[in-house]
Amino acid sequence: MKTEETLEHQWKAKRILNNALMQKRISHAYLFEGPSGTGKLACALAFAKAIFCEQPNEGEACNQCAQCRKFENGNQQDLRTIAPEGQSIKIDQIRQLQRDLSYRKTTSGRMVYIIEQAEKMTIQAANSLLKFLEEPVSPVVALLITSNVQAVLPTIRSRTMNVPFTPLSPELMLEQLTMEGASPTLARAAVQLSSGIDGARAILEKNGFAEIRTLVIQLGKESITTYTTAMLTAAQKLFKGEYADQIELVLQLLLLWFKDMTQFQAGRQENLVFIDQLEWISAHAFSRSFAGWVSCMEHILEADKRIKANVTPQLSIEQLLVKLQEG
Ligand SMILES: [Zn+2]
Numbered sequence: 001m002k003t004e005e006t007l008e009h010q011w012k013a014k015r016i017l018n019n020a021l022m023q024k025r026i027s028h029a030y031l032f033e034g035p036s037g038t039g040k041l042a043c044a045l046a047f048a049k050a051i052f053c054e055q056p057n058e059g060e061a062c063n064q065c066a067q068c069r070k071f072e073n074g075n076q077q078d079l080r081t082i083a084p085e086g087q088s089i090k091i092d093q094i095r096q097l098q099r100d101l102s103y104r105k106t107t108s109g110r111m112v113y114i115i116e117q118a119e120k121m122t123i124q125a126a127n128s129l130l131k132f133l134e135e136p137v138s139p140v141v142a143l144l145i146t147s148n149v150q151a152v153l154p155t156i157r158s159r160t161m162n163v164p165f166t167p168l169s170p171e172l173m174l175e176q177l178t179m180e181g182a183s184p185t186l187a188r189a190a191v192q193l194s195s196g197i198d199g200a201r202a203i204l205e206k207n208g209f210a211e212i213r214t215l216v217i218q219l220g221k222e223s224i225t226t227y228t229t230a231m232l233t234a235a236q237k238l239f240k241g242e243y244a245d246q247i248e249l250v251l252q253l254l255l256l257w258f259k260d261m262t263q264f265q266a267g268r269q270e271n272l273v274f275i276d277q278l279e280w281i282s283a284h285a286f287s288r289s290f291a292g293w294v295s296c297m298e299h300i301l302e303a304d305k306r307i308k309a310n311v312t313p314q315l316s317i318e319q320l321l322v323k324l325q326e327g
Helices: 003-009 011-022 040-052 066-072 091-103 123-134 154-158 170-179 184-192 197-205 209-222 228-239 241-265 275-287 290-308 313-326
Strands: 029-033 079-082 111-115 140-146 161-164
Touching: 011 040, 011 161, 029 040, 040 066, 040 111, 040 140, 079 091, 091 111, 091 123, 123 140, 123 154, 170 184, 170 197, 184 197, 184 209, 184 241, 184 275, 197 209, 209 228, 209 241, 209 275, 228 241, 228 313, 241 275, 241 290, 241 313, 290 313
Parallel strands: 029 140, 029 161, 079 111, 111 140
Antiparallel strands: none
16 A cells, blocks of 8 residues: 555544644644554655645645755754664653754754654653653654553653544555455454554464465355265364364454345345355345354354353354254
């Protein structure tokens, strides 16, 4: 996904920053917060560039002036970026930053610093930064970035202006993951199983996700037949080897399979998760009523509940498959 598209999606954050630039009322500290993969860093960099720009237009950098060129060439000396060293951002890093900023004579009138993964500041680092935020050296702008705002000290949150980033839609996540090289059919399922792009990535990296998906398709197809043996054979595969601890994932995928049947019946083909199975789905989606598919989904949720209540997975799944065949 292009950065511009991500940023377009983040109209709330954009509006806050554009207004600040256009009204020349830039706060001394901002907290960019929201799920990862939502363009926070790209947006912070664009904002910093526009702050330095000699002739910003409607809150955007002109991309032509000397300052913009410096920025693009990575020579903007008035910009500092801090990121965790190892597991955390340490007090020495914050002290170094403060020294840098207080001795530096700016060429552009303002200095900007970006702190990535701001939630990883140690308590000492955060307290040190806090003093700095409370007594701002006037032409300094702090851009703090975090995917975990709950882990940022409340005192820091209260001294920074909140710039919220919203989760990407499944469509944008799908586009991003595909661009990163994920298989589109697998990514399509992964984004439905997760609320954020990191979660979707983790699912894609799971061992055997592709095989599990194939197995679910097999189970789904067998479930409308009466060949119990074939069904149980497929189910047996589940309990062999590495899939045994992935039962929850299997059930979630199976739920999406039956949801696909209802989506097809409702004429929403474009929403299908198992889009590569369109041919089979279009031939069989009307073999049961809408309510029939919905009760299949209910059986799955019921099985999930039983497993969570410590009924053995194997027993729960076998009972589930019988129920699915009964419709
Ligand atoms: Zn410019």
